[in-house]
Amino acid sequence: MLEVNPQPESGPAPSDQRAGVSIAEAARRTGVSVHTLRYYERAGLVAMPVGRTAGGRRRYHQIDLEWIVLCTRLRATGMPIKTIRRYAQLVSAGYGNEQERLALLEAHRAEVAARLAEVRENLRLIDRKIDVYRGRLDADTAVGAGPDAE
Amino acid sequence: MLEVNPQPESGPAPSDQRAGVSIAEAARRTGVSVHTLRYYERAGLVAMPVGRTAGGRRRYHQIDLEWIVLCTRLRATGMPIKTIRRYAQLVSAGYGNEQERLALLEAHRAEVAARLAEVRENLRLIDRKIDVYRGRLDADTAVGAGPDAE
DNA sequence: CTAGGATTTAGAGCGTGCTCGAAGTCAATC
DNA sequence: GATTGACTTCGAGCACGCTCTAAATCCTAG
Known part of the structure; x- marks a missing residue:
């Protein structure tokens, strides 16, 4: 991009x-x-x-x-x-098509807002995964390996 | 996508x-x-x-x-x-490469966060433009057309 | 056993958004 | 006037992420 x-x-x-x-x-x-x-x-x-x-x-x-x-x-x-x-x-x-321009921009804004929400949601998931790895690494040589998972 | x-x-x-x-x-x-x-x-x-x-x-x-x-x-x-x-x-x-996985995810998270910030910033600009059009349309037949601009 | 639909592979095709190349033109400097 | 470098157009090329096709195979129902 x-x-x-x-x-x-x-x-x-x-x-x-x-x-x-x-x-x-x-x-x-x-x-x-x-x-x-x-x-x-x-x-x-x-x-x-x-x-x-x-x-x-x-x-x-x-x-x-x-x-x-x-x-x-x-x-x-x-x-x-x-x-x-x-x-x-x-x-x-x-002049004369301001409604159309406005509609175009508003439609786009709606899409962007939706994408933002989606990305934020998925980012939360990644954050959780990061936390898992952090925890696993903190407790590294503790017990003999954690659960499988990815 | x-x-x-x-x-x-x-x-x-x-x-x-x-x-x-x-x-x-x-x-x-x-x-x-x-x-x-x-x-x-x-x-x-x-x-x-x-x-x-x-x-x-x-x-x-x-x-x-x-x-x-x-x-x-x-x-x-x-x-x-x-x-x-x-x-x-x-x-x-x-097992054994958890640090690398973590680094990969954290790097990605940083990128996502940066993109989010950028999108939010640009969205603000679009919002302002929308407001301008809204204002222009509200005051439609008021004075004989506003300033040029886009 | 057979028909028909789901699945397999490898490879081609496509939409998007640039990015680059070739061949020629313009313009500032020597 | 000649060189040099930025600029022109137009078309090709590229990276990405799918999406589809063809021909063969599998499997279930009748």
Whole structure:
């Protein structure tokens, strides 16, 4: 699952002023690889098209970077690419579909909440197993081996 | 991610006595498909080999079913197949490697905890977005459209 | 004995989300 | 003007975790 490691800005921001930044710089700032940035665009996650220079190079502006970061947040909660694309489409369609966007987000939140609960539950089980091993190791050379089990 | 829907036992358990159950029955009881049961075995997740009939059919006993269920729990927390295999190997190697098992489980728990925290954090962000949409919709026909944003 | 359904194996196929490669273009520097 | 390196597109490749197929075998009922 795509590691996101945005670098904190240092220095005077490479030619940021009114021109936007290169894809390499966007990658550095969002923590998303240039490959993935282009992939996200191809995949339709980037609703509002990123600007281009005369020569065809992408120029990322603040709003683009923020959108990308939002995408990474949604991904980090397990939202599939397809769903993010749908959301991007709604957003790019402009005003009038806020109910739909809200429904999409609420549906996702419900799923995330359900998964969280499930993971927490199963984590409890793992914790118990850990406790068993800890106990077994504490009492290691005590009696001649505990019960079988796993 | 593999849906696990174990069926609650009903009735007198189809020929359960001292013979173990068929793969179909094991699938029903664990909520794992027969395909996946075989796949898990091939993949080395099932340390202690499942018994076979004279004719070569698998017979699942209680302990086998419990192990499978454990695998589903580990999977549900995101443990990769590889790691479960490693764990299975340790378990099948018998006594003497409890430290290693413990370390494996603790490492996994740490990862799960970290992911949980991350998801919770990002979920908060989504919640805020939901609130924004809710607010916007509440005040729908109020002023002529809010600020742009996403 | 036979039909039919469950099970076996090995291997192929698939969905998802990246990740990479090739071949060509752009742009800053010497 | 030439070199060099970042950038472009587009398609292929990859890792993961299943999921399915084919052809053969087993086993139970009739």
